[in-house]
Amino acid sequence: MTVAATDLTQTTADFSSRGPVLANHAVKPDIAAPGVDITAARAGGRGDSAYIDMSGTSMATPHVAGAAAILKQQHPDWKGQQLKAALQNSVRSESKVGIYEQGAGELDVAQAVTQQVTGPGTVDLGTFAWPHTPEQKLTKQLTYHNSGTEPVTLTLTVDARGNNGKALPAGLISFDPSATVAAGATVDVPVTIDPSAALDPGAYGAVSARVVATGNDGRTVVTPLGFYLEPQYVDVTFRLIDRDGKPAASITSLDVFDLDSIAAQRVGFDGADQTLHLRAGTYSLAATIAHER
Incomplete structure (x- = not known):
């Protein structure tokens, strides 16, 4: 299972990776668990340094692993996929963010064992x-x-x-x-x-x-x-010219803003036309055009 990290307000931590998977758009993460300012035993710690507060998905994942262990003890015949589904099914249902941010939602082990x-x-x-x-x-x-x-x-x-x-x-x-x-x-x-x-x-x-x-x-x-x-994608060819009507100099650039997906890219020009493969939609364009005196 891929685990996202949340804080005390069930907000996804800024360091927690979001899906989908870049190569194949697969759904990730699967579930979320507390991972911000978690107090845990410190390796080799003694006395006042026995515990430490840390943040990370590495602090969220043990919550899920421990919950899976509890479910496995309760249902020793369950396989991995059954344990995974049960943990996802029993999350806090009030999660308001998308599945590519918290998966099914935030872990609720008390709910899982009584589902x-x-x-x-x-x-x-x-x-x-x-x-x-x-x-x-x-x-x-x-x-x-x-x-x-x-x-x-x-x-x-x-x-x-x-x-x-x-x-x-x-x-x-x-x-x-x-x-x-x-x-x-x-x-x-x-x-x-x-x-x-x-x-x-x-x-x-x-x-x-x-x-x-x-x-x-x-x-x-x-x-x-x-x-x-x-x-849908379309090929759009851009030509930038300076004030004399000549191809723009090499330090010229074009900023392309996709207003539908809030994606942006900057394209450099070197006197030649540029053809961009763009998703169909509404765009805002801004160019910096150099002119040699």
């Missing part, structure tokens, strides 16, 4: 290539298991955000809003992704969704779900 209904852990649906068509529609089964002695009715909701953090249209992700899991049984809830749903240009890219299944007992089962909607 009656469990579901899938991280669901990564991969990349939907441009252009997006109805033929790319994909359905994934989310399986929930009830280990209790009473049936549980689940009410499902999802908070889905585009690459720009804005809520996505309901047509992109659809599912049955409720399901009943009998005692000792499992139930599959189909979730359908339709990448052809109309989106704001800035929403394309990594989609962050957190599926929350709330039982009639008030307990929640949280599953992070992510995928990558490949945006």
Whole structure:
């Protein structure tokens, strides 16, 4: 499991890495745990120096490892994926940030050891290539298991955000809003992704969704779900000229700001045109053009 670090207010630490994975846009991290100003035993420490306060994801990870050990003692027959899913399912459901920042949310070991209904852990649906068509529609089964002695009715909701953090249209992700899991049984809830749903240009890219299944007992089962909607790209050729209409000198530069994704790049010019492969959207341009007297 990949663990993010949080502070006492459940805010993600500035040093905690964010997803998705650069090479394949995979969903990371998986879960979050306290990792800011953690008091822990100091190696070789004695007396007043027996403990030390430190911050880091290396301070958050032991919380999750310890929680996994407690669950393994409670369920010795569970495999790694079952332990991982149970820890993710039982997080504090009030997490308001995307899955690429805290995964399922912040660890809650007390909830994990009493969880009656469990579901899938991280669901990564991969990349939907441009252009997006109805033929790319994909359905994934989310399986929930009830280990209790009473049936549980689940009410499902999802908070889905585009690459720009804005809520996505309901047509992109659809599912049955409720399901009943009998005692000792499992139930599959189909979730359908339709990448052809109309989106704001800035929403394309990594989609962050957190599926929350709330039982009639008030307990929640949280599953992070992510995928990558490949945006449209176009080739744009820029030509910068000085006040005499000649190609700009070598110390000329162009700043290109993507207003939809808040990405920016600076491009140097050496008298020649530059062709940039840009994501379709709205841009702001600013150039510094040198002129030799």
